[in-house]
Amino acid sequence: MNGNNPYAGAPGVTPAGEPDRDAVELSATQERELRTAVAGIVSRTESYLPDSYVVGSELSVGSNGPQATVAVNPPAGHPVSAGFAPDVEDLETGLADTDTEEVAKGLAASAALQVMDAVGEITPTAK
Secondary structure (H helix, E strand, O other), X not given: OHHHOOOOOOOOOOOOOOOOOOOOOOOHHHHHHHHHHHHHHHHHHHHHOOOOOEEEEEEEEEOOEEEEEEEEEOXXXXXXXXXXXXXXXXXXXXXXXXXXXXXXXXXXXXXXXHHHHHHOOOOOOOO
């Protein structure tokens, strides 16, 4: 019967309705840097794609540190997303543009591939 109880969980897991006591606390500067980096990923991803693609993001901070998800919903095919979990120390010094650029390019390419796959009959030019 205990398995059917929504409040029962594995030992060490925060019970339902209680705040996560192990959550990493970010300073205002760190949180601002994270928001700026994720906004940059969204902006860069949008710049690689036509207007018919919808790009969005979500931020969270838990016991594993800060985490961001950037997702693209293409006009055809399945949505794609990428997780981005920078180190807290990197938020102090600033995130490298190469890291955020790599995430943006990968997302844009994956979203374009989803459309190509949904449309079909497209011959790849490289392997």
